[in-house]
Amino acid sequence: MARASATGRRYARARLTARGHALVAAGVALTVAGVALGYGDIIRVGLFLLLLPLLSVLLASRREVQLQLTRTIAPVVLRPDEPAPVRAVFTNRSGRASRFGAAQDRIDPSLGDRPRYTLPSIPARGTAVVEYTVRGRARGMHTLGPTTIEHPDPFGMCSADAVIPADDKVLVLPQTFPLVRHRLPYASGGEGDSGHSIALHGEQDVSIRAYVEGDELRRIHWAATAHRGELMVRHEDRPAYKHALLMYDARASAHRIDGAYSSFEWTISATASIGLLLHDLNYQTHLLGPEMLDQERYETASSSAEILRDLAEADECDDGMHAQVLAQAARTVAGGTTMVAVLTDRPAAGLRQVAASCGRGAVGIAIIVDTDAYQRDSDSEGADAVAVAREFQGSGWRTVVVGPRTTIPTAWRSVAGTAPVGEGMR
């Protein structure tokens, strides 16, 4: 639900159309000819042709009507291809009726065709309502507005344009795919799906439970014991959360973004799908992208909704920013963390360190997008991608190289573990 309201500028000065100009010229010529030849009828016709556009433009310029536009959109966060009804209310705040207008809302092309509608003459202090639907076809924050209104005159002699600068935003989430719920592999080997932590500060589990035999006496929480009338102990076990770091390569220089397949969109979509899956598998997921460096937001785990929102607005970055992401990833990963990286085949500073970080006990899954194959539009793996994959494999990562026609579920199935995670495993 979003509401925005803005008031239109007064009408721009009406301009003669080509037809208006032609008529003025014809009118002058006919009037002069009529006067010269003394033809009353030609003079009449000439004067009429001359006066009609001039009078039209005069009357159209005289009018200054202020229209206020309020748009209501619900919902404002859209899944891909989800329709969003828009209700636009035009309020005439002036003391006289507005003129007929042909209106068009400028909207982002990915929201569909620009909505066009006709605006009848709105009586003084009256309103007009128009409803239409937009559909988010591509992820991102999209703008509706401003609204341009063209006021034609009934004879096509002149036209005046007005712009109502009312902007509304809708957010379209990235496309996600259900991924096969395999148990994720882990590098330290053998202890089962035990919790891992990453070296993040600020987490203290201080739950309190009833005393059971064998608990250390020093763990008794005296205040709670007094309160409840039975022995209570502090439950200070290391939290059993599994942590995952999810990162992706957002370099503009690395991706192929034009053409039928965009490697960047694939990357974002894959990252979002994996993020949802990790959340589903009870991982505390930390998204690391160029936008997350700001205020170190990657330090706190994100909910699935937050991940989707962040990825919806994800943008390409330059190489320096990517280097910072990689450096941060290498620093952050500690033993036991699961790390999922959606990378490209382009070399980057710091990539080696990220690859090496897995050796410190972290689990690594790397999806390498073969942008070279994107450019060639072929399915054969490029040498660069294979080289990057080798390097990560050498450090103990599980890797997969994806081309333009690899689907995200397929890629995930080939890179994640083999055993499905049952509901009971959660």
Next chain:
Amino acid sequence: MTRARPAQTLLAALATMVAAWPITTLFVGGAWIDGTFGLVLLGALLGMAGRALDLPPMLTLSCQLIGVTLTVVVTHLHDHLDTSLPSALRALGADAHHTVTAYAAPAPTSVGVIFFIELIIAIIAITVDFLAVTGRSPALAGVPLLVEFVISAANSGGSLHPKYSFALGLAWLAMLYAASERSARDWSGLRARIPGRPSNPTALLGGHDFGPLTRTAGVGALIAALVIAGSLPAASQKFVAKGLARGAGSGATVGFSSDLDLQRNLTDRDQSPVLTFRTADLNPPPLRALIADNYAGDHWVPDRPSYLLHGDNDSPLQRWGTNTAPTNATPYTITVTQNSMPPPFVVAPTQVSSADFGGTSWSYDPLTTQPSTSRLQEDYSVRYLSQPATARPTSETVDPANFTADLKVDSSSASLINALVKKAAPSGTRFQKVTAIQDYFRDSGGFTYSLTLDATRKDPSGRPLDPISNFLVTRQGYCMQFATAMVMAARSIGVPARLGVGFLPGTVGTSGSYQVHQSDAHAWPELYFAGMGWTRFEPTPGVRTGLAPPYASPTVGSPESSAPRRSVPSARSSRPSDSASSAPRTSVGTTSTAGHPQLIWLLWVLVALLLIAAALAIVPLLARWSRRRLHAGHGAGDDAARVQAQWDDLVSRMEDLGIDPAPQVSPRSQEEHYRLHLVVGREGRESLHRAVDVLERVRYSGRPGPSDDLSAPAEDLLMRIRRGRSFRTRVAATLFPRSGRRAVRSLFVRRDRD
């Protein structure tokens, strides 16, 4: 059904009929109206059918033209649908040509006239339909409508009543309005609604409400134009008239003179009417001011009244001697509302039965029933007898003793007159003979109405010919010559004849009253027949006098007998609009005295130039239009699409200049292609590179902005290319651009969508 656009079609048909409305002033009766209306409707229906079936525009147009032409031919020439068709068509053409050239407006509606009016208006209707509905340019459809209207206006003599322009303006505005509605509907089917109000409260044509602007601007402009135009012409016409008057050498107002030098009156350009009168007679006779019996070898000597009886208002006049009343006649009254004839002259029709001069004392000659007054009487009424088409003499013989003066032939021209009579009227009764003589002068004799007389010829012995003989030899003259010759011809076969002098009934004004000007001065022969009395004949050609009197018309009982006469335009040079009515229609050149032909030619040259300009403008306009459609098709506004459209525009304009587009698509290969084919120097190549650069950036960088624009380098490049091309190529690129020709061709292919 919406594809057929019935509302716009019917409006176009209606506008065509409205533009044809002034034609009712050109012809007597409305025999052409039903047929024309049917044909216009047929054209409209065919157009709707073509559009409903989504036929290519040119095919629709062809169907309309063929359908309508066939219908006209079949309805009028169903008896000649064999080898005689061409000759039948020729006959119709000749008939129409004769009617148009022989008569002043309003002319009788002959078969040929109806045929051609129907055909021409139907074709104009189809043109209007094609432009306004199929071609969606209702403004442009104003051109054929204007042509149709101007043809009527120019031929009707004088300015038309403003109601005609007003109606046409309204009809055209309605067409524009309908098209605007249509384009508003095409803009979007989605319409903002006003809460608590039905969705379509005030729309005129089931579409949109443009608000009060419609009435204010449209009707306001119409009324303002009529009002302003109404205040303009007096001054402007005077200007033209003065210029001409100087050329003719008679600027001053000349009163009616009794010396019978009619030419001075005829060439007079005084605009103030001599007389204004009303009458119920659809065919008012000329108004006589005086009578002449004696021809003095080269001029007529007006009669002095021998007796004068005091006139009593509204009591029957006495008739003496040979002045007998017609036995078969209808009484009519003319009511003069304004009169400036200097006393004692009073104009009145030939057969006056009674008169009312109000308080002014008046008298009349019982031998001629010609009234006269001692002082100027502004308004008076005269009751007179009008003879019907069936009037015939009761006896062919008269007693010559009573008509000595009226049977005296002019000896110097007698031989030529006798030869003429022998040729024109070899047999028949006297009445038939004089009718034949009259028609010979009017029509078949090859005489030309002209205010200038040809140079005086010489007879075999070297002496200059007398005026009558000279007229018969040169066959050129004005009413005085025609009337004199006919008087002599009638006298030569024993019919008493004299000369009547006065005025033609002038022109019908907007209020229905007739206005008589100095230039309406006229002379005619009056012949005596037993049972008919002194009877007017009309040997002066129809271009000046309109129709002959009903009883003397060869086609007795035809509708022509009700046609009022119009004064000849050339004589009425102070009203330039008159001139166009005769000039295109008379084969005879109206003379230099009037000085009008030049103006008429100017008008036609102007019209021709306009048409040529319009024709020349079509291809470049179409080119521009298709370019604009290109922009729109790319959904302008999106920066990438805008730049792509700019590039496409550049490519098509280079193609106009004779540079073939690159077969490849990528910007770089296109640049290479153009580098190879353009001779534009280093700066030109740089412009090309800049343009290609922008295109490439926009195509591949993904985030085009409003700053991406290749119009500046494109303009620079085009300017340089143009500089390098030959003059011929440049002219061809301007007048017949390839893109325009493509657009013309595209008119012939089926539209993808309506």
